Amino acid sequence: MNEVAFSIDGRELSAPAGTTVLEAALQHGIYIPHLCHHPDLDPAGVCRLCMVHVEGKGLAISCRTPVEPGLVVSTEHPQSDQARRVALELLLVNHPPDCLGCARNTRCELQRATAYIGVDAERMKRLRRTAPDRPIDKSNPFFDLDHNKCVLCGICVRTCDELQGIGAIDFAFRGFNSAISTFADKPIIDSRCVSCGECVARCPVGALAPKRSLPPAREVKTICPYCGVGCGIHLGLRGNQVVGVRGDRDNPVNRGSLCVKGRFGWEFIHSPDRLQHPLIRRKGRFEPATWDEALTTVAERLGGIRAAHGPDALGVLSSARCSNEENYLLQKLTRAALSTNNIDHCARL
Ligand code: SF4
Ligand code: SF4
Ligand code: SF4
Ligand code: FES
16 A cells, blocks of 8 residues: 655654544554544544644644645644634533543543643633533443433444444434434333443443443453354453453454453353352252262263163253364264264354
8 A cells, every 4th residue: 555655743754545644643652632533433523622733724633634645734733722622622511520430530532632632620610511410321231321421422323333233322312412322212221232332342431331340450361251253352350350351452353342241241250159160969959079970970871871772862062162172072072982973062052
């Protein structure tokens, strides 16, 4: 692809043709405030925070301006500074002022943009309107939607529509009452939403937030254990406790995307109800047993059934959660040791 040479803030840079000014800046470590930009989505150009000045052209929205040969971009220009400041103030006048209790605190793009652009606290006090007081939609078991923190960037709508192909949410109402909503403004649990959480992972502020995840102390890169797709994940840990999961964008299988099980189904890991040793039913009650006892019992019962009714009285169900190697060994055991071809797996259940 053709490389295009241009400059940002006096730095001579280059990027492939078709790259936007915002993408090029971020790729070269130059921060331009942004809310509605996400690398997975086509640019929408709705938040107006990414305003820059282009020599000979004036103000430009950097997320929708492709780099051109000889383009001279300034991220710090009085005109662009004023324009993005006004856009930011218009968002903040209706935004809840308390970040400390917010799930996104310190990882919020609105906070970051505010810290970067800077606002006059006294002026904000005068401008600030009563924050909207819409009830938080807590109907989904895995995440909440707090309309009061929503900046209407539309990333969730585009994610659900363009990436997931579901279209469970969209903009509704008009003017000051504009909000993200479901069909007929029902609670999200009663919509077409499949709880994949892709919108939650991309929301730049605390409007869409997981119910239970905590910021991790460290992360471990691994593979989701739920199905044979094998999506890449980062397990978030505090001590030895798993406190959240995020998709691995570098993994070629899922490129960061996850389904509801992979993203939210991690709490079982520390459940006290998990089986920690084999159980054998004796006189109608499950009792803890050693692996030797359990395996001997299984071998005796399988042998007994085969002796009494023939090998085809047996059937084995394997699991899509096993590795290929484990599934290979199980079919080998079924065919070679149990002498039946009755082997299937759970992927179609
Ligand atoms: S969404 Fe961001 S700016 Fe708003 S309360 Fe949460 S952390 Fe603060
Ligand atoms: S969780 Fe998934 S299906 Fe539900 S609204 Fe978000 S992107 Fe759409
Ligand atoms: S819920 Fe989040 S992603 Fe959706 S429009 Fe509001 S701020 Fe943007
Ligand atoms: S990031 Fe460019 S308009 Fe929102």
